[in-house]
C-alpha cells in the first residue's frame with residue numbers, strides 16, 4: 001500500500017517547488033537573465049541560438065537566479081567540470097522532491113563517488129566492449145528486419161529505443177523487459193534533471209522508482225545465491241565491502257536509465273541530423289564506415305545531454321569572475337560543442353570533421369560518463385546498419401522535439417523506406 005501521508009507531503013513540497021521555480025524564472029526573465037529568458041520561447045525546439053546569445057554576453061554569465069551562472073565556452077565548461085573546487089549538486093542542495101530520488105554517482109563527491117564508481121567501472125572495459133559487439137549487431141539486425149517490414153514507421157519507437165533498452169537490460173541481467181514501461185520510467189526519471197514539471201510528473205517519477213526497485217530487489221537476491229555473467233552479479237558481489245545495500249538500488253537504476261535514455265537520443269539525433277542534411281546522408285550511405293564519425297559529430301552538434309550543474313565548494317575564480325562558495329555553475333556542454341574558438345564552422349554538420357571528438361557531450365573530470373564506450377559502440381553499429389540496409393530512408397512528417405532543457409531528443413521520428421532500395425543484411429553476422 002502506498003503511504004498516503006507521505007505522498008501528500010511530497011505533492012505539497014513539489015507544488016511549492018514548482019511555484020518557487022516559476023517565480024524565480026519569472027524574476028530572472030524580467031531582469032533578462034539568459035537561461036530564464038530561454039523559457040519565454042519554444043526554446044526546446046532550437047536552443048542553439050540562445051546559447052550563442054549567452055556566449056556573446058560573456059564567458060560566465062548570471063543565469064536564472066542569484067548565485068547561479070552559466071557558461072557556453074568550451075574551456076570554461078572543461079575547467080569547471082574538472083575542478084576539485086566544484087562538486088556535484090548533492091541531494092541536500094536540491095528541492096525536497098528531488099531529494100527523494102537518489103541519483104547515485106551523479107550526486108556524489110569523493111571519497112564516496114570514487115568507491116562506488118569502482119564497483120561499476122569493470123563492466124565498461126574495452127575487453128567487455130569487444131565481447132558485446134557481436135550481440136549488439138545481431139540485435140540491431142533483428143530490429144531492422146521488423147522495421148523494414150513496416151515500410152513507414154516511427155524510427156524512434158521501432159529502432160532508437162528498442163536497441164539500447166535490450167542491450168542494457170541484457171548486460172545488467174534483466175530478463176523480463178517491457179520496452180514501453182522502461183521508456184515511461186526513463187522519461188519520468190530522466191525528466192527530473194529538468195526539475196519536477198507537474199504533480200503528475202512527481203507521481204510518475206515516484207512510481208518509476210518504486211517499480212524499478214521492486215524489479216531489482218529479487219534479482220539481486222537471486223544473483224547472490226546463483227551468480228551469473230552479468231552486471232548485477234558483479235554489483236551483488238561487492239555489496240557490503242565496497243557498496244552499501246542502500247547505495248545498490250540507486251546505482252542499478254542509474255545504470256539502467258542512463259544506459260538507454262541518452263543512447264536512444266544519440267541514435268535518434270544522429271538519424272534526424274542526417275535526414276536534415278541530405279548530402280551527409282548520401283556520404284554515409286556511400287561509405288558506411290563513416291558511422292563512428294557521424295556519432296562524434298552528432299555528440300558535438302546536437303548532444304543528448306545539453307547541460308549539467310556544479311556547485312562551488314570554496315570561493316573560486318572562474319573566467320576572471322569571483323564565485324562564492326555555494327554558488328552554482330551550469331556548464332552548457334551542448335554550447336561548448338559549437339564554440340568557434342575550438343571548432344571551425346561550428347554551426348555546420350559535417351561527418352568528415354576530424355576533431356569532432358573534442359566535444360564535452362560525455363562531460364569531463366571524475367563524472368565523465370562511465371557508459372561512453374557502450375553508447376559509442378551501440379550508436380555506431382545502429383547508424384552503420386541503418387545506412388547499409390535502408391539507403392532510401394527519408395523523413396515522412398514533422399519531427400516533434402522533447403520539451404526538456406537537459407535531455408535533447410525527438411519525441412517521434414516519422415520515416416519511410418522505398419522497398420526496392422532497402423537492402424537485406426549486408427554486414428556479415430558472426431554467430432551470436
Ligand code: HEM
Pocket residue numbers: 105106107117168254255258259260262263266303304305308309361362363364366367368369370371372374375
Ligand atoms: C549518448 C549516450 C550518453 C550520453 C550523452 C551520456 C552523458 C553523460 C554525462 C554528460 C554524464 C556526466 C554528467 C555530469 O558531469 O554531471 C554522464 C554520467 C554517467 N553516465 Fe552517461 N551518457 C550516455 C550513455 C550512458 C550509458 C550507455 C551508460 C551506462 C550503461 C551511462 C552511465 C552513466 C553513469 C553511471 C554516469 C555517472 C558517472 C559518474 O558520476 O561518475 N551513460 N553521462
